[in-house]
Amino acid sequence: MALKARQILTLLSEWPHRGVGSDEEMEAREMLMAHLTGEIGVEVAEEGFFTPRSYLPFFWAIALSQCFFIAFSGYGSLVMAAGGLMVLISHMRFFDWRVTRPIWLLARTTTANLVAKKGAGRRLIILMAHIDSAPASFAYRPEQVPHFKTSVYLSTGIISLGFLVPLASLSGLDVPWFIKAPIILLTIAQVVMASLDFWRFGYTPGANDNLTGVAAATEVASRLWAKMPEGAEVRLVITTAEEAGMLGAQHYWEQHHEELKARDTHVLNFDTVGFGQLSFVLESGGFTPVYYDGALPHAAHALTKLNKRFAGVKEAKHHVGDFDSVWFCRDGISSLTIAAYDENGMMPYIHTMEDRAEHLDLDVMDEAVAFGEAIIRTLPKR
Template identity: 35%
Template sequence: MAPTQISMITTHSLLQLLTRLPHRGAATPHEREAAQLLVDTLAEAGAATRLMPFQTPKTYATVVYWIIGGLLSSIVLVISNGFLLQQVGLVICGIALTQAWLYFNWRHASVVTWPVQHTALNVLGQWPVADRTPPTRRVVLLAHYDTAPVSALYNPKQQRDFQKSLQLSLGVMTLTAILLLVHTAVGLPAWGFWLLGLVALYLVAQAILGTVGFWNQGYTNGASDNATGVVAAIETAKRLRENAPPGLLVEVVLPSAEEVGMIGAHAYWQANKGRFAKEAATTAVINFDTLGAGKLTVIERTGTVEMIHYDSPLTQLARDLVSRPAFQNRAQVGRWHTADFDSVWFVRAGIPTLALCALAPDGTMPRIHRPDDILAAVDETPMHDAVDLAEAVVREWCATPL
């Protein structure tokens, strides 16, 4: 099913409005402008809307500095040879290492709540059941609207090796703890101190490489990542409102601070996890992320060291649709191990979830976290394909007995 001409004009207009802002960085004035634009757009489409404030660091630089700063501080304290200082250093090292393993395996880490905190906004919109009867099913259409800091770690070569890079970094951080424990227990030989020095240099280099792009160039415009996802989520909601499946309640959730660590989505999840637990069998979540270049991809697995499997009935429906003539040349099934999606909280909780993005033939997302992620570089084809596929999945899900 091809998008109608009216639909194409509407989606392109919203895409233009979102990308006219220089960026939509979490907890910035431009984020608030974007939030108001999205509230107005949802309200015009007939949704009941609200803003959900939550606390977050502005960028992941804060988190990286806390973790690496903690590890470097622990090295200094442990090699000081004062017993009390050594014990304090080991405690700091343990805390920093634990936070790193949680954060880079896309679990909630308390480090994201450490200073400095700012207020960001999730945008929520909900349409009632079309015939005003009690809802029997709920679909949550999820897409973050904040934009990423520019980062050298996301050039194409680095992106292809991002999972290995994170695994290496976690390995080096773990090695730090092992060396410090050995030094405290029996002392390190000369080569051990050299190794510890190399570890410290590696950690400093990673902190610089991961954040220097932001300090030099600020945020990306975020046309593909993720204005396209936002437009796809809203357009899918509009489509589902036309000839709506009986008993379907449609909700659009547009989180901020995804680029900090899926924090806005986690705040939404925490506020609603009781409802999701009760309605797990009748709830579906579809996440749209970065649909401005490449081929529409149904994600089947993510993760760094711990693997996260997207194998719910919703993903199975999408896989089946991708094999049919209507979608077999427009979409594919794939994996994504460079960071994760807002949907991670729902997948881990066993909520039926589908994650859609667009990937280049080499498995990368073109231009993400880079200065050239602008509207002129966007190919809207995968965005429209995502809307078509998401609508088809929801309609088939609604027609499937629970």
Template identity: 30%
Template sequence: RRLLPRRTTTNVVAHAGDPGAGRTLVLVAHHDAAHSGLIFHPGIAPAAARIAPKAYARNDTSLQTGAVIVSGPALAAAGALAGIRALRLAGMVIALGSVAAMADIARRPVVPGANDNLTAVAVLLAIAGRLAAEPVPGVRVLLVSTGSEESFMEGMRGFVRRHRAELDPRHTTVLALECLGSDRLALLEGEGMVRVRDYDERAKALVAAGAQDAGIPLWRGLRLGAGGTDALPAMRAGIPAACLGAAGPFKVPSNYHWPTDTPENVHWETVQQAIDVAWAAVRRAATP
């Protein structure tokens, strides 16, 4: 990372709720958008589902891109050490493919980012408005809009470094909001680009209870392997975290990292559902 160009990113942090409360709920949504790339082509998931429908239906974890990238050099090294030419060539092909994919992403423009992730920022603003109109005693709420999530969650990592001392894991929950304009609202089970780690059970239970209070069904069972969310830096710091997202019929966010990620392609009903669930989670967090 030190060898790559650097620019300044900005986090926006708003303090709301009860400032003297013993419990803290951090709602976080990134406001940056991603570059596009052929690996994000919206036809890939439907094609995979057509080619291997049973396997696709069984698999609820998206492709772990980090594991694929690491496997190239690992296979090449193993093949060289063992003297197995086929293994070495397979590693070289994967490594070169990874480099080509990254180069393709680097040369493409940034997508509009309506679903990923301005829908989540809209939820933050809606919750801020409700807290101003209807203060909720018993819980301190931090509304965090991060930059540079698309470059390995650098904004959230900075937030955690700066505020870790004041975020007691015993009394703090982080809820990441991601791609909330897809077809169905989902409470993800875990994430990880190389090794999937499940989110904290208590954090997931808080969101699930909020959804039940709001009368909104949540898609359960999905795990994120392709990329990461702002929940990950919190998890690594030992802070309980969960992620509220949404997905389309092929278990991926709609128009993900593609030029069609525009306001007219957002499912606004899902965004409203996310607002209702997040608000119910705030009220639940205030319950002793």
């Protein structure tokens, strides 16, 4: 009997949140592991790593570093300008959803990805979803979400002053303190705004983002394990630290890179599939776009055209943040994310304390399960 998404959702909803590295996250993961060990022939393991508890320590490190370089721009201007440039590049890489090494310097918390697998063969099918819940965020309040990209660009402009002010000093145009002081205050103010809701509320319940994805990915994996695709291994990878910068998926990709590239690998990610119009994402990205192409997107597209049941599933462009699948897509690995959006192309309630179970439409989650399984079974044989 396959595990059911609704059952998994109910079990994991017992915890008020699943913040990265928290007891709640560990207990929820252990509960899921206990149920996966009952699957016949399935190997279950954890892959531990160190991580920051959210993206906020990185934001604070970026802001305080730039304040330092601005404040002491008149002393060793070349060193200050070089430091400001490196910090600016790190900021831009983070918001372009690329590997940003400095964030790992802030890793102080132990956590783990959960991996369950069955089967063997050259083809590797990975069902992925992140279990951690997000810090409450001012930027995701309903009135702020439409301006998310604008706020990122404004933030980048402010952070760039940590390079431009020392550069001006290096050029002989020393910036006076009556200009430096407001810049430093503005730099601190923006990171205070980013932290404000987390200080007030902590981690969100994360029902839609992303208990629905974990539940859907688990049921799809269970269905496939019950009737295995020929010549394939089916692997369920429940990541964490997605809300710290998709670090759990990045860690998994880096640790398994050689294997993933050597095999016929397909990564199907489920993220926020509990409300709105079920969709598959063909474009995401920050400053530069990420385009999803290959076997999984092609199979999803074919299903919506050839199978009447999935005619209502839409192609989507993701506008806010990104998904765990980004590492695999950029590496040329067949990958795709299934998500759901409202009529405005947004994901309501996420990263807020309103992301609770009562706001879910479980029929959308069930549709994500059926669509995900159908995509995998539609993949052409090689």
